[in-house]
Amino acid sequence: MMLLFMKEATIAVLPATYQSERDATKDYAFLSLNSNIGNTLGYLGWTTSVSVGNTMALTGYAGEHAYELWEGIGQIKSTSGSFLRYTADSSGGMSGGAIYLTIQMKAAGFNHGGYPGESYNYGVKINSSIANEMNSVSYTHLTL
Numbered sequence: 001m002m003l004l005f006m007k008e009a010t011i012a013v014l015p016a017t018y019q020s021e022r023d024a025t026k027d028y029a030f031l032s033l034n035s036n037i038g039n040t041l042g043y044l045g046w047t048t049s050v051s052v053g054n055t056m057a058l059t060g061y062a063g064e065h066a067y068e069l070w071e072g073i074g075q076i077k078s079t080s081g082s083f084l085r086y087t088a089d090s091s092g093g094m095s096g097g098a099i100y101l102t103i104q105m106k107a108a109g110f111n112h113g114g115y116p117g118e119s120y121n122y123g124v125k126i127n128s129s130i131a132n133e134m135n136s137v138s139y140t141h142l143t144l
Helices: 016-021 126-140
Strands: 009-013 030-035 056-059 069-077 083-087 097-103 107-113 121-125
Touching: 056 107, 083 107
Parallel strands: none
Antiparallel strands: 009 030, 056 069, 056 097, 069 083, 083 121, 097 107, 107 121
16 A cells, blocks of 8 residues: 555644543544645535435544555434434444545544444534534634
8 A cells, every 4th residue: 555645633623521521422523734635635525414315434444454444335324313323334443534425525424433233333423513613623723
């Protein structure tokens, strides 16, 4: 595998309630990179509009497959409350990666993990509050 880009984060923003209470609805973070790599590679974008049946995917570096990028593809099974439930496979080490809708190519949430004995995984849904946080971070910190 050839590593094309390696960038360092200059700012990490974590919700305070996750740090102090381990609130699963706040299991996400935002990073500001030391370059405008999005101008070269593009941006994923995000949405708060997601429906049961949407085809989705997630990617990440699964712990048992060092240095290999893995992808899980499935369908959204539930959008209730603060979480999305979906059929895409994920593995330890993939937590925190974007859950993105494959048709719109926009992030709809952040992968969290699976339920033991269940046939789906779940993640935090991007709601209006999280979208506002992302807008604030992108406009405040990404002008490096």
